[in-house]
Amino acid sequence: MARTLLITGASSGIGAATARAAAAEGWNVALLARSQDxxxxxxxxxxxxxLPLTADxxxxxxxxxxxxxxxxRFGGLHAAFANAGLGVDRPGTEGGDPEEWRRVVDTNVMGVLHTAKAALPxxxxxxxxxxxxxxxxxxRHVKGSVYSATKWFVHGYGGNMSxxxxxxxxxxxxxxxGMVDTPFFDEAKPDKLQPEDVAGAVMFALNQDQRAEVREVFIMPTY
Incomplete structure (x- = not known):
């Protein structure tokens, strides 16, 4: 039976690239995002x-x-990729927007927790x-960055889940x-990482023997 991977934030960028990479290796892929089209x-x-599934x-x-x-649909679930994430338009704390923070925390923190809780059984x-x-x-510490703080949570939570x-x-x-050329940014970043680079890191971790756990893949652009 083919293995099945569920991906949040699958409609573009890293999520879509990972779906393509996984499908090319014979995985079934459940594609979750808010964008139906x-x-x-x-x-x-x-x-x-x-399998496309509209979800928030x-x-x-x-x-x-x-x-x-x-x-x-597929008979089981073998991996779940909590990938959905949001950034902020108004950076920093003093100049930040609390309503925007709420949306970012709901996606970057609660979204990870929700994905894990739903998938773990x-x-x-x-x-x-x-x-x-x-x-x-x-x-690393980024001055006043709420977005960065949500990713510190992800790193800590990942270790706890291991x-x-x-x-x-x-x-x-x-x-x-590091910086990836995705729709996350308003302007293209063609000299930075491509979504396919990150998808390759995901597949590297998934393809390790069951006895081996890769707890983090840290991937940076070379320039």
Whole structure:
């Protein structure tokens, strides 16, 4: 039976590139995002191996439903990639927007927790793999940055989940990229990492022997 990977934030950027990479290696992919049109186009490209599911990671109920539909379609869940994330338009703390912070925390922190909680019961059955999108910004201090602080949470939580999941043979990996040329930014960054570079890091972690857990892949642009 083909293995199944659930991806949040799958409609573009790192999520879409990971879906393509996984499908090319024979995985089934459950594609989760809020954008129905983009999901439908990607699912059509990938064919029968793909299941598009509209979901908002800030809403735990939609993730529970998405996991249930994934298992119903493919027969199980072997990996979940909590990739969805938001940045801020008004950086810093003093000049920041509390309403914007709430949206970022709901996605970057609660979204990761929701994805993990929804997926873990099924991952336990398959001794599965949880992957989280961290960031170079979660490995260093960035003055006044709320976004960076949410990624510090992801890095800490990923380590905690590694300790929890190893009790039943599961694995957790934090994927920690530097700047990536994705729609996350308003302007193109063609000289930085490409989404395919990060997708390769995800597949590297997934493809390790079950006895080996890659707890973090830290990937930076060379210039």
């Amino acid at each position: 983009k999901l439908a186009a990607l699912a059509e490209e990938l064919g029968e191996a793909a 990671v800030a809403d735990f109920g939609t993730l529970e439903t998405a996991v249930a539909r994934t298992v119903d 099924e991952l336990r059955k398959t001794r599965g793999h949880l992957l989280l999108t961290g960031s170079a910004a979660g490995r 300790e929890e999941m190893r009790e039943w043979g599961g694995r957790c990996t934090v994927i920690s990229p």
